[in-house]
Amino acid sequence: MAGTSEYPELEALQSRISSLTHLKQNVLMTYAILGGLERSVERTAAVLASLIGVPAPHFSRARRELEAEGWLEHTHSEGQVKFYRLGEKATGREVVVALRSRPTAS
Numbered sequence: 001m002a003g004t005s006e007y008p009e010l011e012a013l014q015s016r017i018s019s020l021t022h023l024k025q026n027v028l029m030t031y032a033i034l035g036g037l038e039r040s041v042e043r044t045a046a047v048l049a050s051l052i053g054v055p056a057p058h059f060s061r062a063r064r065e066l067e068a069e070g071w072l073e074h075t076h077s078e079g080q081v082k083f084y085r086l087g088e089k090a091t092g093r094e095v096v097v098a099l100r101s102r103p104t105a106s
Contacts, residue, residue, distance in 0.1 A: 009037055013090060017071070023062050026052045028071055031086050037093065040075040040085040 049059035
């Protein structure tokens, strides 16, 4: 089955992030593997940094830059700990937010 992949979303992500530094690629792939394309990864920066074998400050700086560039999206916080998921730039999907109720014309 040449040409087909068991993980097409991960291959598409790898293609999109190929111009990024290896650290940023590793951060994004970690989020993709742990959270998929839609779920938030509820682990601290220190835990995630340990998983990929880099110092926590390096991981945190790369994560801040990825958020600013649209690769990651901050989803929520618990105390001072922030949690993220892949952003639109990483997933290639536009995030659709539900419309708030508003008065309609009668």
